[in-house]
Amino acid sequence: MKEPQAVFSDYLAKSNLKMTPQRRLILDVFLRDDGHLASEDLYNMVKREDKSIGQATVYRTLKLLSESGLAKEVHFGDGVTRYERKYGSKHHDHIICEQCGKTLEVMDEEIEHLQEKLAESHGFVLTGHKMYLYGLCADCRKA
Known part of the structure; x- marks a missing residue:
């Protein structure tokens, strides 16, 4: 099984996008958490490590993580879209x-x-x- 970083890099390359330092940091912070993160939660975590990253960058990167198969959206009925790890995780x-x-x-x-x-x-x-x-x-x- 490929490392998540390699999966994301491959997906970005196929989409004619680059692995920027901001995307790498967002990916790394996302992978460190085992929970169900709203884009705002992830943004606050990323902001602690790099204040220059904007909320729109986090949101767009979460969409890319989902499209690449690393993350998946979950909806708990409260109107908030959250994301959890998909790649390498067992169904639950x-x-x-x-x-x-x-x-x-x-x-x-x-x-x-x-x-x-x-x-x-x-x-x-x-x-x-x-x-x-x-x-x-x-x-x-x-x-």
Whole structure:
């Protein structure tokens, strides 16, 4: 498996774009975080390391990271587009607290198998899926 930096460089080259120092820094900061980052979150993290990088540069680079297959958009129902690592990450689903926004990544082989069986029963072969479960976390239920 290629390093993410090489994947991104190759994608940029194929798109007739250059790997600028700003794009490299944004990529590096993105790869250091394992969470679900909104463009503003990533911008604030990048800004701590290089104050000259603008928010539009971060936003455009996140789109490039997504197009290159390194990142993917996730939507938790609050109107904010977030990004998480895609390249080299295993498939997972999300459980989201509707009150505090706490998000858990979960993987359940039985659910995955049931989804494949359901698709097959309707004549489909799954090429991918997204599952978001919403509810209240234990902390919010106590409050």
